[in-house]
Amino acid sequence: MSDDLTQAAVAVRKKAYAPYSRFLVGAAIRSDIGLHAGCNVENAAFPQGSCAEAGAISVMIAAGGKRIQEVVIAGGGEAPCTPCGGCRQRLREFASPDLVIRIVGAEGEPRLVRTLAELLPDSFGPDHLV
Template sequence: MVSEVKREDDDALIAAARHIRDRAYAPYSSYLVGCAVRADGMVFRGANVENASYGLTLCAERVACANAVLGGERDIEAVAVVTESSPPAPPCGMCLQTLVEFSRDPGAMRLILVNLQGERRDFTLAELIPKAFTKSQLGG
């Protein structure tokens, strides 16, 4: 069953991502990213956190996922990502794989990509990572 999504729910998720983007720590790239995820009616946020050792950088999407998990959630329903890119940027591959871990149905998880100019692109997680590695590949 596909649950009905209210327009105001999307607007609130986008607003949360836009707001937390201001907290990003990005002194090296100056590329600020805000992310908000919805799970069980609650919203969890994240922003990118860079490091002088670049490989240690945390993406906004993974920070938001971790916050949801620490909040007791395991099934993320929708994700909003706010960047300055045009067209609005998708999550990187590592973040898409992380979202797969916390999606009951990647075909139903909605990704809402927005930029500061108000452009918006909507995808499902399955559209952005159609052949994801999952626990089913681990066998056993």
């Protein structure tokens, strides 16, 4: 775990609020203005929780960022913790299909690398509305 984006994803994962699933997730984004991180936050009304990617995007927007350049997602378990369908679309709102998304384990060990196009083929984005 040598790069700052992976370190940020792993560190923020440890701050996740997941008392029900105990499944902690951290996401770190490099944007046009810097690094932003977010973690998952669960809620007793289960559908009301928020994903780590959504949190990181919110932090980016609040800081004035506009474009996502790179993403690292840190999750536990044996399988790679890929973004849910909703977060794939959220990422697409602020990134192009060639965005590189790195998935790492709880301690930053590499698990999977995909582009957004590989995770969300034939996506619909803001450029379709112009």
